[in-house]
Amino acid sequence: ALTTTPKVSARYQLSVDYYAKKCPQLDQLVASVTSQQFQEAPISGPATIRLFFHDCFVEGCDASILISSKPGNKELAERDAEENKDMAPDAYDSINKAKSLVESKCPGVVSCADILAIAARDFVHLAGGPYYQVKKGRWDGKLSMASRVQSNLPRSNSTVDELIKLFKSKGLTIEDLVILSGAHTIGFAHCKHFVSRLYDYKGTKQPDPSVDPRLLKALKMSCPNYGGNTDIVAPFDVTTPFSFDNAYYGNLEAKMGLLASDQALFVDPRTNGLVQTMAKDKQKFFQAFALAMEKMGSIGVKRGRRHGEKRKDCSVHMG
Numbered sequence: 001a002l003t004t005t006p007k008v009s010a011r012y013q014l015s016v017d018y019y020a021k022k023c024p025q026l027d028q029l030v031a032s033v034t035s036q037q038f039q040e041a042p043i044s045g046p047a048t049i050r051l052f053f054h055d056c057f058v059e060g061c062d063a064s065i066l067i068s069s070k071p072g073n074k075e076l077a078e079r080d081a082e083e084n085k086d087m088a089p090d091a092y093d094s095i096n097k098a099k100s101l102v103e104s105k106c107p108g109v110v111s112c113a114d115i116l117a118i119a120a121r122d123f124v125h126l127a128g129g130p131y132y133q134v135k136k137g138r139w140d141g142k143l144s145m146a147s148r149v150q151s152n153l154p155r156s157n158s159t160v161d162e163l164i165k166l167f168k169s170k171g172l173t174i175e176d177l178v179i180l181s182g183a184h185t186i187g188f189a190h191c192k193h194f195v196s197r198l199y200d201y202k203g204t205k206q207p208d209p210s211v212d213p214r215l216l217k218a219l220k221m222s223c224p225n226y227g228g229n230t231d232i233v234a235p236f237d238v239t240t241p242f243s244f245d246n247a248y249y250g251n252l253e254a255k256m257g258l259l260a261s262d263q264a265l266f267v268d269p270r271t272n273g274l275v276q277t278m279a280k281d282k283q284k285f286f287q288a289f290a291l292a293m294e295k296m297g298s299i300g301v302k303r304g305r306r307h308g309e310k311r312k313d314c315s316v317h318m319g
């Protein structure tokens, strides 16, 4: 039988108790930081979940997104790529704080990539979503190039075909695409990502017909066609923007998806059924989301000194 190369790494098994000997209290250490951060800056939640996604899709889950660009270097690091510019700084703060606490208790053993995976899980749970065990054993990557970002991430106007292809290239299925998109049950997007839907859908000079009229009106108030404040954001989920639930899918059924790529999942016959199933059953969504996060969390995992490193400061490669 034909087999394809597994992008979701089967060779390097991650495990829940990977740090059982060298840092048994790891999950609690990270939790003490994420829970405080969630209280002080709730936006850290969605920002960190997105950070994890953008890390895993570019070079695998290896904390490549945390590397700072070197002054004077021609090639910028991933975090300075256009696609990552609107990442809320709070996300990086949580990881850096968690890393310093972990380094103080278990110096030199825990990767930044594992801390990011744990923190993303914590924030899903803190916002009301499922709690799941995080498997560990990722090493940090040695490569972080801004030029590698764009082709590995979806765009807000990607077609379902393009989304399916991209996810497939990471070893993820159509189902994973629909389930992971459910992360848009929390968080916010800047106007530029959906403004063309409001005023000029595909060059028609008309709004996208798949936007509910009341939502259209509200979004137009926040986002004028020209000269608007570029800092304005709109919630992905107008009903419960801070709560991790399955409302995202109900919104799609009601033409209340924010991005074209969100609404397209309801319109396309390949994904419509799963959207409806998830809209009906929150527990099913939670179970599926936990599994899909585990799968996304094992994309391109590295192990060992030849392919990876264990950074002390997550933003700087080891010598």
Ligand code: HEM
Binding pocket: 043, 045, 046, 047, 049, 050, 053, 086, 087, 088, 154, 155, 156, 157, 158, 163, 177, 180, 181, 183, 184, 186, 187, 188, 189, 190, 191, 193, 259, 261
């Ligand atoms: C399927 C294709 C996807 C597209 C096209 C997409 C696109 C976007 C865009 C344009 C934003 C707004 C960024 C901003 O303006 O600040 C955003 C935010 C967000 N994305 Fe996605 N995304 C996708 C999938 C995912 C996945 C798989 C996850 C996680 C599992 C995710 C989690 C988030 C979260 C939590 C936010 C909110 C960030 C915040 O409020 O700071 N997205 N996404």
Ligand SMILES: [Ca+2]
Binding pocket: 054, 055, 056, 057, 058, 059, 060, 061, 062, 063, 064, 065, 141
């Ligand atoms: Ca990465």
Ligand SMILES: [Ca+2]
Binding pocket: 185, 186, 237, 239, 240, 241, 242, 243, 244, 245, 246, 247, 248
């Ligand atoms: Ca919600």
